[in-house]
Amino acid sequence: MKDPIELRREFHRYPESGWTEFRTTVRILEELQALGIPVRWGRQIHDPARMLGLPEPQVLEACWQRAAEETGREDLLAPMRGGFTGCVAEIRGALPGPLTVLRVDIDCCEVAESTTPDHRPVREGFASLHPNCMHACGHDAHTAIGLGTAVRLWERRAELPGTVRLIFQSAEEGLRGAASMTAAGVLEGADRLFGLHVGILPGPVGRVAVSARGFLSSTKLDVVFRGRSAHAGICPQEGRNALAAGAKAALGLLAIPEGFSEVCRVNVGTFRAGTGRNVIPDRAHLSIETRGETARVNAEAEAAAREVCRAAAEEYGCTVEFFPMGGAGGAVCDEALARRAAQTAKETSGVTEVLFEVPFGGGEDVTTMISAVQARGGEATELVLCAGHTVPHHNGAFEIDEAVIPLGVELLTRLAMESR
Ligand SMILES: [Zn+2]
Incomplete structure (x- = not known):
């Protein structure tokens, strides 16, 4: 060898x-x-x-x-x-x-x-x-x-x-x-x-x-917001802006650790949305992760993250779906x-x-x-x-x-x- x-x-x-x-x-x-x-x-x-x-x-x-x-x-x-x-x-x-x-x-x-x-x-x-x-x-x-x-x-x-x-x-x-x-x-x-x-x-x-x-216990999630595309000039009111929902969610996600006294981290690592300048974006994709010093903290952070995303989706008339991408507990x-x-x-x-x-x-x-x-x-x-x-x-x-x-x-x- x-x-x-x-x-x-x-x-x-x-x-x-x-x-x-x-x-x-x-x-x-x-x-x-x-x-x-x-x-x-x-x-x-x-x-x-x-x-x-x-x-x-x-x-x-x-x-x-x-x-x-x-x-x-x-x-x-x-x-x-x-x-x-x-x-x-x-x-x-x-x-x-x-x-x-x-x-x-x-x-x-x-x-x-x-x-x-x-x-x-x-x-x-x-x-x-x-x-x-x-x-x-x-x-x-x-x-x-x-x-x-x-x-x-x-x-x-x-x-x-x-x-x-x-x-x-x-x-x-x-x-x-x-x-x-x-x-x-x-x-x-x-x-x-x-x-x-x-x-x-x-x-x-x-x-x-x-x-x-x-x-750290951690959960990796992909989050997909789906809205409806529409002409941004003629009929924006007919669209459902997934980019706006994703943006609202991203900022809310990053604020989650403030609510914890234990070690808690939330990251939005990537955010992709939209198809063209004059189109209401019908899709947004975020890759996020939560971490906690114990499995309980991580579970609470993940629950909070899902809630933040659901609320943002609702506010902009979009749907949201979560895809587990990885994770592990402490030991x-x-x-x-x-x-x-x-x-x-x-x-x-x-x-x-x-x-x-x-x-x-x-x-x-x-x-x-x-x-x-x-x-x-x-x-x-x-x-x-x-x-x-x-x-x-x-x-x-x-x-x-x-x-x-x-x-x-x-x-x-x-x-x-x-x-x-
Ligand atoms: Zn390593």
């Missing part, structure tokens, strides 16, 4: 956003299959009813075609057509022991990468080749860490207690992929689960946290598992500081998997590996210290080899 840092740079060069990780999945499959590691992919690891926020069919198809051109592997790509990306590998150890799940996410952000020469991917020739797509959240490093760990565990399978299942999860951004893969049963039998994220917390490589709290990491992981982390070379718990701050759909494993009696936690980042996540100039990759491989390998 290629060196994990080289793999990370390759993934960085060819970033793919949620549900379009076709090339990325092909490369993961190629690396795993070259070693003989059993791996599942395609429809068998997804529940189509839970694949929220899929891109338009023509976008999916264009991305699939691009991956076919880039890889020449239509054999591997065929089962993924339509967005069935990601894969699940399984390594059976020779010794008895638990079923350990290691989960990494593989998608990129819809962000254009910086082109300035002082941005390292530009300087060293691995900047994104895909327009408006960039690994600006470190999932390229997660993918590389997952592959590096797979090789190490495969080499040591004669001394591995239990089984390790590696989930390469698609569509984390927008909180979409975990629900689909969980519903398809990829966590079946899991005794413990480790997720991980690089960055998040400022600090040098070597500082690691063995659990996280404060995942609480298992303390006992985190304590054991802290001990392992302290014994891992390269680890200089072990924090027990850190605030996560954003949403992460690993929470869906954490809760699912716990509901079946297993334990789960999310690791945070500092990566010396100085530019915020989801910014076009985001970059990590790649030393976090071998460190992540070492730590995950040790955690998986522990039967305690």
Whole structure:
């Protein structure tokens, strides 16, 4: 297998956003299959009813075609057509022991990468080749860490207690992929689960946290207002202005957090309306999200958002429809598992500081998997590996210290080899 840092740079060069990780999945499959590691992919690891926020069919198809051109592997790509990306590998150890799940996410952000020469991917020739797509959240490093760990565990399978299942999860951004893969049963039998994220917390490589709290619960919705178009000069009174309803709703939505004493966020990320200058707009489309520090706060914010939209629609004689596009609840990491992981982390070379718990701050759909494993009696936690980042996540100039990759491989390998 290629060196994990080289793999990370390759993934960085060819970033793919949620549900379009076709090339990325092909490369993961190629690396795993070259070693003989059993791996599942395609429809068998997804529940189509839970694949929220899929891109338009023509976008999916264009991305699939691009991956076919880039890889020449239509054999591997065929089962993924339509967005069935990601894969699940399984390594059976020779010794008895638990079923350990290691989960990494593989998608990129819809962000254009910086082109300035002082941005390292530009300087060293691995900047994104895909327009408006960039690994600006470190999932390229997660993918590389997952592959590096797979090789190490495969080499040591004669001394591995239990089984390790590696989930390469698609569509984390927008909180979409975990629900689909969980519903398809990829966590079946899991005794413990480790997720991980690089960055998040400022600090040098070597500082690691063995659990996280404060995942925001979040709901992603598309909102469509429908009115009636009419000539804006001759008979505007016969129209029903969907743009006005959407505008009224947008401002109301942004004011929702003011009513909460807990952490609550509402964002209107996009707003498209209208067809021509002299036409009363008959359609408006908003992509919105709500977040809350607890599931209750998020549920209340979502209810308020729907009410704001309904009221705005009524005021302008329009209808409104909501389309769920993603979401995840919060989760609480298992303390006992985190304590054991802290001990392992302290014994891992390269680890200089072990924090027990850190605030996560954003949403992460690993929470869906954490809760699912716990509901079946297993334990789960999310690791945070500092990566010396100085530019915020989801910014076009985001970059990590790649030393976090071998460190992540070492730590995950040790955690998986522990039967305690
Ligand atoms: Zn992320």
